[in-house]
Amino acid sequence: MIIGRYVPGNSVIHRMDPRAKLLLVFFYVGIVFLANNGVTYAILTAFTLLLLFLSQVPFLFVLKGIKPVLWVVLFTFLLHVFMTKEGSVLYQIGPFAIYEGGIQQGIFISLRFLLFVLITTLLTLSTTPIEVTDAIESLFGPLKRFRIPVHELALMMSISLRFIPTLMDETEKIMKAQAARGVDFYGGPLGERMKAIVSLLVPLFIHSFKRAEELAIAMEARGYRGGEGRTKYRVLTWKGIDTVLLLAVAILAAALFLLRS
């Protein structure tokens, strides 16, 4: 799976302000729904491929990554092919008929799905999770007025991201320790399997709680007192290219709006 995996690089897309990238994906997902004919889908696909090209992430790598999603795409395609009853009948198998409209609808919907996956994959491939968190904190900043703890939520996100590898290490260690005590995590009757999971989860939870407490104390010891007046180590800067790419999305939206049927 490459969804959620960052590929280091120095392309235009990599250097974009993560806020701009997030907004771009957000608007993009909105305007994908505007496309409803051949021309508009062609424009949309071209735009997406252009972004992919700009990111300099090897195309084959991206393809390999979206492979697991292809089954869902295929399923959507078939569903539409068999369920849509529009246009002339192309083929008849017993009670099932395949309509022209069905084929068209199938292609469009699966293409839409594919474009969604591509653009979000592009986001995670070119942006570190921590950048995404920073961007979310900054973009949702205005919500602080409504007493929504934006900083704390962002902090929660970055802490959980930070501890994923730690938890994975811990899981492996505990699994090994319990396996040495005769636990079989990969087989055996259901009851024993449940017990095996318990012997893994209990230590894992106890540890996480302990670690949370220690982390809180360590943060306080270093003077952490919430987001108020806190400066940033990674300062986000909005550059010309960010405006340009967002404008491009706006133009794309206008084009789709004009050309849709």
Place this chain on the structure above:
Amino acid sequence: MDIVFEQVEHIYQANSPFSQRALYDVNLSIKSGTYVAIIGHTGSGKSTLLQHLNGLLQPTKGMVCVDDYVIHSAKQAKQLKPLRQKVGIVFQFPEHQLFEETVEKDICFGPINFGVSEEEAKRRAKVALSLVGLPEEVLNKSPFDLSGGQMRRVAIAGILAMEPDVIVLDEPTAGLDPKGRKDLMEMFARLHREKQLTTILVTHSMEDAAKYADYIVVMHKGTVWKTGTPQQIFHDLDSLLHLGLDVPETVLLKRRLEEKMGQEIPSPCLTMEQLIAGIKQLFAKVNEHE
């Protein structure tokens, strides 16, 4: 329970861009009933090595034999349970593996997994608890209400209750106070003697290695650098120091005394007692001359 490593190699995540060779060309043979200490730097392959002892890891090349049990790189290992019962591994910070509501249940967990009846497991729990030096009242307590040192003892009791023939200890005293360390090491030495266990100790403490082990295996950068008795290993001070490893303080003191006095101390001085005896001999000799 003789243990033999033949040309063992282990590569983590083999055939991937993240592959990492942790062990190579490891040849070892450990006779039944011996106490072996494995020393070496962090990342020298000690932990990887000991996970091969009960099939938690499979060699990517070569083979590991424990008694008549063979783990070969080419074959998918199956039925590891009997092996895991025979080789008990006490991992680093074993208290992290406790999970049951009561100490008794936690100690019984291992034996029951290996098919021991509940009554027998409970009997063993009592015995194991007294072996690690905890009172019987602890049995019905929650392991999470105990102190850190007690929790570690309970975890160790959980391994002992499996009645293994080989016990593998991965830095069992890490994070304990000096008295706790000494008590625990003495306990393992006693168990080793009384139960004729084969004991394999991974440690950073050269004092412990010198004091308790019959043989020492020095690991360096993923392979066995040297094996020998403590006397042989610590005789060659300079190359150990060159590897960046410590040597027992007593051995260092012996060498300094020898340099200062221009006399050789006949004792190897691996332990405090030997050092004291050595110094006495030295003084007697010096006095004689005068």
